[in-house]
Amino acid sequence: MFAIRLVTTSGPGTHVLPADSSRVLAGGDEETAELLRTADEPGRAGAVQVFPRPLRTPAKLLIAGIGAGDEAGWRAAGAAALRAVPADEPLHVVLPADAEPAAVRALAEGLWFAGYRFRDAVSGPRSVEVTLQTSTPDAYAESLAVARATAEATWLARDLTNTPASLKNPEWFASQVVAEAARREGLTVVVRETDQLRAEGFGGLLAVGGGSATPPRLVEASWRPEGATKHVVLVGKGITFDTGGLTIKPREGMKLMKKDMGGAAAIIGAVLGAADLRLPVRVTALAPLAENAVSGSAYRPGDIITHWDGTTSESTNSDAEGRLVLADALGYAVGTLEPDVVIDLATLTGANAVALGKRTAALYSHDDELAAALFAAGEAAGERMWRLPLPDEYKEYLASDMADRHSSPTRGAGSVVAALYLGEFLGDKVGSWAHLDMSAPSWSEKPDGDLPQGATGWGTRTLLRYLSEISA
Structure with missing residues (x-):
């Protein structure tokens, strides 16, 4: 299995902002707000909006909908985000400050479930670098361990x-x-x-x-x-x-x-x-x-x-x-x-x-x-x-x-x-x-x-x- 790490600082690669249907700008900025203004269903569970940002860091931004913000929505967001990026592209998820441990567990499950490849397939297992950015990594360590098991x-x-x-x-x-x-x-x-x-x-x-x-x-x-x-x-x-x-x-x-x-x-x-x-x-x-x-x-x-x-x-x-x-x-x-x-x-x-x-x-x-x-x-x-x-x-x-x-x-x-x-x-x-x-x-x-x-x-x-x- 590929690893999912908890980090406190931003990293390289595609950045994902989870967003529910009522708060689609969680973790966003004015640029993101304008990009999302005319987007279709940006907060629907599993919906992903992809925004290229040439010559900028991060070079690509994803808004992943979590719907009602329940476990099903977070799991769908994780799965959709993983499927939206190439296998060799690092994926950096910026967690909202108020994310519940159960939500992070579901997010990680979605990432891992969607990232499965049959171990004997010709293409081999998927190799991907995934990090979850949060100011309180200790709060989610157990959730991540349960999700991994x-x-x-x-x-x-x-x-x-x-x-x-x-x-x-x-x-x-x-x-x-x-x-x-x-x-x-x-x-x-x-x-x-x-x-x-x-x-x-x-x-x-x-x-x-x-x-x-x-x-x-x-x-x-x-x-x-x-x-x-x-x-x-x-x-x-x-x-x-x-x-x-x-x-x-x-x-x-x-x-x-x-x-x-x-x-x-x-x-x-x-x-x-x-x-x-x-x-x-x-x-x-x-x-x-x-x-x-x-x-x-x-x-x-x-x-x-x-x-x-x-x-x-x-x-x-x-x-x-x-x-x-x-x-x-x-x-x-x-x-x-x-x-x-x-x-x-x-x-x-x-x-x-x-x-x-x-x-x-x-x-x-x-x-x-x-x-x-x-x-x-x-x-x-x-x-x-x-x-x-x-x-x-x-x-x-x-x-x-x-x-x-x-x-x-x-x-x-x-x-x-x-x-x-x-x-x-x-x-x-x-x-x-x-x-x-x-x-x-x-x-x-x-x-x-x-x-x-x-x-x-x-x-x-x-x-x-x-x-x-x-x-x-």
Whole structure:
């Protein structure tokens, strides 16, 4: 990641003056006032006015709109300012004297989020020199540190998701987590391989991963600070590539399936970020990892699968595989880890996009307080979600004559029914559980605000904001 420094004096390069819609001249002068007099929407969040100043210092001036002056506006201003200058041009942001720490955190997040480049891309990571000018740098040091930890976790989630499936098999993913954890004191990782998964009864994970030449893994990463009184378990779907199995996808449906482990990437980013921030809350991240492949050993439509908790599922669609691996992990979480809260993230259904479009995740929970806390965390972090219902009458869709439940009924309400299926594995913890179906917002088809083209790392920053709030 590139550095963002707090300074007290003006530096070279492009100068940015953040401005809200009611005070567009914050930090400006008479020349700036005249330039802005006829400008279009100079204070709109994310709007950037560029003013060349030949033979003068600074040689270029940007006015970046922060809208209402909330975190979303400051984040949009940071992202827009970074995109408005060449990669090799220093960027100097002049902070208003009354800037709040939360605003500076959001500004820095916008700069870092928009500056992301996939680590293995030919062009390499973006190199840029960014400074924030203020007379009180100490007031913003913590905000900058929190923003950096959040951005690093999000960048990692994006990197993991963007990595091609030719490299990113379950073993590779697990090795990345082990390597990242080794750099953080107090973070431990356990990786279960095939024999242990079989001995402990992770039948859903073994079924889904059984058709691949690269066997499945279950990664359990734990942040357990001394004195923590609350335990949050995060579960993330980790299908490193999804062909659809024997119920094979068409080419168009398969070409982006390297992103089908976006939930696992997000929860791993979150537990690493919690360790970096030394949050006083216990966090366990469970990433069931498998490649859903086509071969003679692939599981078949009509198979009966026995899960970790001993219950069975009838699966007639091998392309509804994510819920099978999550079922094992959720059962294991409530059966052994004694969590206070369970949150799972999954690129689970295309129905998510049908219902809510490409920028909004579906939120499911029986717990109004938990749902409200996650929604608020997402709003503050800049990740949208919308709560959908869990109607009991739809549970009849899960009925099976052959097993305890049907994992892939085809009677409609696809995202809702998938959530109801997962809830079956929570036991008496179902009231302290939330499910986020985030298939659509996990990927961006083009650069958009603080999102790059490609993997967005959706969920990482929301989870870190939530964990920070409950540990405050």
